[in-house]
Amino acid sequence: MSDFAARRKPNLDIPWWARWTFPSSRFSPGLLVVVLMGAPSCREDIISPFDEVHAFVGDIGTMVTVEWVISGSSPQLSWVEVTGFDGSERTVDAERDADGTYRARVFQLEPNTPYHYQAAMFRDGYIARSAQKTISTNAVPQVIPELNVEETGSGVGTDGLLLTVLISNISCPVILDANSDLIWWYIQDDEDLAATRALLSSDGEHVLFNSFNVDAVFPSEEGDTGTEVGESYIYKVSLDGSEISVLETPMGHHDFTQLPDGTLAYLTAEFQEHEGQLVRGDGVVELAPDGTVTQIWSAWDDPELYSSWFPSQDFVLPMANALEYVESEDAYYVSLGQIIGIGTFVKIDRGTGEPVWLLGGETSDIEILSQEREFSHQHQFDVLDNGILMFDNGLEIDMDSRAVEYSLDQHSMQAEQVWSYHAEPALYTYAGGDASRLPEGGTVISWGTAGQLDELDPDGQLVRRLNTQLGAATGYLQWLDGLAAEP
Amino acid sequence: MITRLELGFVLACAGFPACQGSHGDCGSYVDGESLFLQDSNNYSFHGGMDISSAPVAEMQDILVDWSGLSVDMVGHDLDPSVDILTLELVLFRYLTQEQVEQGLEDDDLNQSDVALFASTETNGSTSAYLSELNVLAYSFDPETYLQQDYGTWLLLLTDDLDYGVGTRMALFLEPVVAESNTRVEVGNDSMVLDVEAIITDLEKVELPQDEPEVTVDWTALEYDSRGNDLVMSDIDQLTVAHFANLTLEEIQASFLDIELLADQMWSAGIESGSSLRLSALGNDSGSFTGVDSSGTWLLSLNCTTCSNPAPLFLTVLEPCSSETDKE
Numbered sequence: 001m002s003d004f005a006a007r008r009k010p011n012l013d014i015p016w017w018a019r020w021t022f023p024s025s026r027f028s029p030g031l032l033v034v035v036l037m038g039a040p041s042c043r044e045d046i047i048s049p050f051d052e053v054h055a056f057v058g059d060i061g062t063m064v065t066v067e068w069v070i071s072g073s074s075p076q077l078s079w080v081e082v083t084g085f086d087g088s089e090r091t092v093d094a095e096r097d098a099d100g101t102y103r104a105r106v107f108q109l110e111p112n113t114p115y116h117y118q119a120a121m122f123r124d125g126y127i128a129r130s131a132q133k134t135i136s137t138n139a140v141p142q143v144i145p146e147l148n149v150e151e152t153g154s155g156v157g158t159d160g161l162l163l164t165v166l167i168s169n170i171s172c173p174v175i176l177d178a179n180s181d182l183i184w185w186y187i188q189d190d191e192d193l194a195a196t197r198a199l200l201s202s203d204g205e206h207v208l209f210n211s212f213n214v215d216a217v218f219p220s221e222e223g224d225t226g227t228e229v230g231e232s233y234i235y236k237v238s239l240d241g242s243e244i245s246v247l248e249t250p251m252g253h254h255d256f257t258q259l260p261d262g263t264l265a266y267l268t269a270e271f272q273e274h275e276g277q278l279v280r281g282d283g284v285v286e287l288a289p290d291g292t293v294t295q296i297w298s299a300w301d302d303p304e305l306y307s308s309w310f311p312s313q314d315f316v317l318p319m320a321n322a323l324e325y326v327e328s329e330d331a332y333y334v335s336l337g338q339i340i341g342i343g344t345f346v347k348i349d350r351g352t353g354e355p356v357w358l359l360g361g362e363t364s365d366i367e368i369l370s371q372e373r374e375f376s377h378q379h380q381f382d383v384l385d386n387g388i389l390m391f392d393n394g395l396e397i398d399m400d401s402r403a404v405e406y407s408l409d410q411h412s413m414q415a416e417q418v419w420s421y422h423a424e425p426a427l428y429t430y431a432g433g434d435a436s437r438l439p440e441g442g443t444v445i446s447w448g449t450a451g452q453l454d455e456l457d458p459d460g461q462l463v464r465r466l467n468t469q470l471g472a473a474t475g476y477l478q479w480l481d482g483l484a485a486e487p
Numbered sequence: 488m489i490t491r492l493e494l495g496f497v498l499a500c501a502g503f504p505a506c507q508g509s510h511g512d513c514g515s516y517v518d519g520e521s522l523f524l525q526d527s528n529n530y531s532f533h534g535g536m537d538i539s540s541a542p543v544a545e546m547q548d549i550l551v552d553w554s555g556l557s558v559d560m561v562g563h564d565l566d567p568s569v570d571i572l573t574l575e576l577v578l579f580r581y582l583t584q585e586q587v588e589q590g591l592e593d594d595d596l597n598q599s600d601v602a603l604f605a606s607t608e609t610n611g612s613t614s615a616y617l618s619e620l621n622v623l624a625y626s627f628d629p630e631t632y633l634q635q636d637y638g639t640w641l642l643l644l645t646d647d648l649d650y651g652v653g654t655r656m657a658l659f660l661e662p663v664v665a666e667s668n669t670r671v672e673v674g675n676d677s678m679v680l681d682v683e684a685i686i687t688d689l690e691k692v693e694l695p696q697d698e699p700e701v702t703v704d705w706t707a708l709e710y711d712s713r714g715n716d717l718v719m720s721d722i723d724q725l726t727v728a729h730f731a732n733l734t735l736e737e738i739q740a741s742f743l744d745i746e747l748l749a750d751q752m753w754s755a756g757i758e759s760g761s762s763l764r765l766s767a768l769g770n771d772s773g774s775f776t777g778v779d780s781s782g783t784w785l786l787s788l789n790c791t792t793c794s795n796p797a798p799l800f801l802t803v804l805e806p807c808s809s810e811t812d813k814e
Contacts, residue, residue: 061759112760139759142723148597169649191649214623396622397631399580399602425581428602431623451598467597470794471651 050130053119059241061138062109062183068102068119068130075121080104081129083116105240107483108183112139140182143189144172145472149180150465158438158455161482163198164446165209165475166468171195173209175480180466186237193231196432197255197476202262204483206236210266212253234264239483247287255323255380255476262289265296265332267320272300282320284332284348296332297348302355322380322476331356333383337393343378345388359388359408359415366408371417375404379448380434380476387418391433391445399428403435403445421445421460427452434476446474513695513807521704521762527690528802532712534795535681536588538641540659541671548629549660553644553673554613559655560678561743567613571655573645574615576627578603580638584659587639593715594793602638606650635662644673684742684797687735691805692786697777699766705788706761711799722799724789725763726754727775731782735803738783750782778806
C-alpha cells in the first residue's frame with residue numbers, strides 16, 4: 001500500500017528521526033539514531049498521557065477517524081500510527097479541536113480489513129504512545145458492481161490511484177489502489193441520473209462527479225424535444241464523506257473539468273429547431289466559484305462546422321462527449337464523437353470562445369499524415385505535450401475499439417498516428433471509453449460499456465485488467481498520485 | 488488486549504447462567520454469540536437452463552411477437568401486455584449459445600462479453616420490430632448488424648425498465664444466410680428452467696423461538712448452493728419465510744413457487760458485511776419477531792442482481808428453546 005502520509009516532511013520543527021518510528025516495535029530507527037548521537041532519548045510508554053483513545057469508521061468505509069485526549073501540557077505534535085496485519089504502516093498527523101480532542105483521519109485503508117492503531121505524541125523531546133487497539137474497515141457495499149481482477153505480468157499496476165465511475169442502474173464513483181482494492185466509494189442511487197466522470201477537486205479534498213438525466217440529452221426517438229427534463233448536477237463529496245453539496249448544471253452531460261482556480265467547465269446540450277424539428281447541438285459552459293455562469297462556446301455559433309454534418313445524423317449534431325482544459329494553452333479541447341461516421345476534435349480558445357482548429361473528419365484543419373484508420377465516435381482523451389491520446393470506439397460495423405495516440409504539431413498543422421492498442425480478441429465499446437497516459441509512461445484504458453479497465457506498461461504490455469460483472473460499465477478516468485487530504 | 492476488568496467479567500460469568508441472556512443457550516446456539524451458518528446447512532441446487540433458438544433471416548428486420556406468452560420461465564402466470572415492459576437484445580460476440588446459458592446459470596458473465604445492447608420499452612405492445620430497438624439514442628439497424636457471424640444474439644423480455652433486470656422470458660436469435668424467416672414468436676416454452684433443489688438433506692439450523700435479536704453470520708460459508716465458490720459480495724438480501732401448512736417435501740416439490748407458497752416473508756437488504764441481526768428483517772406487516780413451532784421456516788441468502796435467481800444459500804430453521812433443551 002502506498003504511504004503518502006509517511007512521505008511528507010514533518011510540518012513542525014521536530015527532528016525527523018524523532019518521528020520516524022515503527023509503531024509495532026519499541027525499538028525504532030529513530031531511537032537508534034538518538035542513542036548513537038547522544039540526543040535526547042525517546043521515552044516510550046513510561047507514563048501514558050493518553051485518554052479516551054478510540055476510533056470509528058467514517059461515512060466512507062475505508063476511512064478511519066482516531067480521536068484521543070492528552071493530559072498535561074500540549075505536545076508539540078501528536079499523530080496516529082496505523083499498522084496493517086500485513087505490516088503496512090501509516091502515520092497521520094492529528095489536529096486539535098477547541099475542546100482539546102486530537103483527531104486524525106486515515107484514508108486509503110483497504111476495505112473489510114483489521115488495523116492496529118495507537119496515538120502518539122512528541123513533547124519535551126520525548127515520544128509517547130498509547131496502548132495499541134484494533135479496528136476494522138467496512139466491506140465494500142454489495143450494490144457496487146463487482147470487479148474481477150485478471151492478473152497479468154506482475155498483476156500489480158503503477159503505484160497510484162485510479163478514480164473512475166462504475167455505472168450500472170446506479171452510479172458509483174470509486175477510487176482503486178494499485179492492488180485493485182476499492183479504497184473510496186460513493187453511491188449515487190438516483191436511478192434517473194447517470195454519472196460518467198469523477199475528478200479529484202483542485203483543492204484535493206473532494207471528489208466531484210457529474211449526474212445527468214440521459215433521457216434529456218439523448219432524445220430516444222427522432223422528433224423528441226429532449227428539453228422537458230434537463231436535470232444535471234455536479235456533486236461535491238468530501239473525502240471523508242461527511243460533506244456533500246450539489247451544483248446545478250442545467251442540460252450538462254457526459255463530461256466536465258475543473259480549472260486550477262476552481263472554476264468548473266462542463267458540456268451542455270442545446271436544442272434548436274432545424275427544418276421543423278429540434279436538433280441537439282452542444283456547448284461548453286463555465287461555472288465560476290462565485291456562481292457566475294458563462295457560455296464559452298456553442299457549436300450553433302459555428303455554422304461552418306455544422307454545415308458539414310447536416311444531415312449526416314437525424315437529430316443530434318456531432319455530439320460532444322469529452323472535455324479537457326489545457327492550462328498552458330488556456331484552451332478547451334472537445335471531442336465531437338459522432339456515432340456513425342468520422343469523429344473530430346475541436347480546440348477552443350477560452351478567451352475568445354472561438355474554435356482554433358479541427359482535428360479529424362472532412363473539415364479537419366490538421367493534416368493527418370498516416371493512420372491505420374480514421375478515428376470515429378471517439379470519447380475521452382489525454383492532451384500530451386506534442387500529441388493526443390484518445391479512446392477510439394470505432395465504427396459499429398467493425399466492432400474493434402482501441403486506444404490510439406497521434407503526434408500533433410500545431411505549427412505545421414500535421415498529425416500522425418504513433419501508437420495504438422487493441423484488445424485481443426477485439427473488444428467493442430459502443431459508448432464511453434477513455435485512454436490516459438500515466439506519469440511513468442504507461443497507459444490506462446477504460447473500455448466504457450465493455451466494462452473493462454486495462455493498465456499497460458510503457459512498452460504497451462498489459463499489466464492489469466479488471467472486468468465488471470455483467471451489467472456495469474466503467475466511466476472516464478483520472479489517475480491520482482494519492483489523496484492529500486489527510487491533515 | 489483484554490483488561491483486568493474484562494478478564495474478571497469473563498471468569499465470573501463462566502458457567503453461570505445468571506450472566507446469560509433472557510433465553511439462554513438453545514440447541515447448538517450459544518446465547519449472546521452469532522449464529523454461524525455452515526456449508527452443511529445449505530441446500531443443493533442444480534438448475535439447467537434451456538433457451539430455444541429461432542433461425543431468422545440474416546440482415547433483415549425481424550418482428551418479435553410475444554402475444555402468446557402466458558407464463559414466464561419459472562412457470563408463473565403473466566399478462567404479455569401488462570407484465571412485459573422492456574424488450575432487450577444482447578450480442579455476445581465470442582460466446583456460443585451454450586456458453587451464454589452456462590454463464591447465466593453460473594452468473595459469471597462479464598460485461599466485456601457483451602458487444603452490443605439494444606432495448607425498447609414495450610408500452611403495452613406485444614410485438615416489436617428489431618429496428619424499434621435503440622442503442623442509446625440511436626436506432627438499432629438489423630439490416631446492417633444482424634449477421635450470422637457476429638456472435639450470439641439473445642432476446643430478453645423483462646418486467647423492469649432498468650436494463651438487464653427482471654427477465655421473464657428469453658430466446659436466442661440465430662441469423663442464417665439462407666433463412667427467410669422474419670418473424671419470431673416468444674412463447675411459454677422459449678426458455679425452460681430444469682431445476683432440482685434438495686432441501687430435505689441439509690443440517691437444520693437451530694434458532695431460539697420468539698427471539699429476533701439473533702445475529703446470523705455467514706462468514707464461514709465457502710460454497711454456494713450450486714457448489715461454486717461463494718462470492719460474499721453477491722449476497723445482498725436475507726429472507727426468512729414461513730410456510731404454515733407445508734412440509735419440507737411439499738416445498739421441495741414446488742421449489743420454483745417458493746415465494747408464492749410462503750404465507751409470510753421477511754427480508755432485509757445487505758449493504759455490506761456478512762452478518763445481520765434478524766430483527767432487521769421486515770415486511771409490510773412489520774418487523775420479524777422470531778420463529779415459532781408452527782409450520783416450516785426457511786432462511787435464504789439471495790443475490791437479487793444475479794442472472795440466476797436461485798438463493799445462494801437456503802436452510803431450514805429449527806425452532807428451539809432453552810426449556811426444551813433442559814428437558
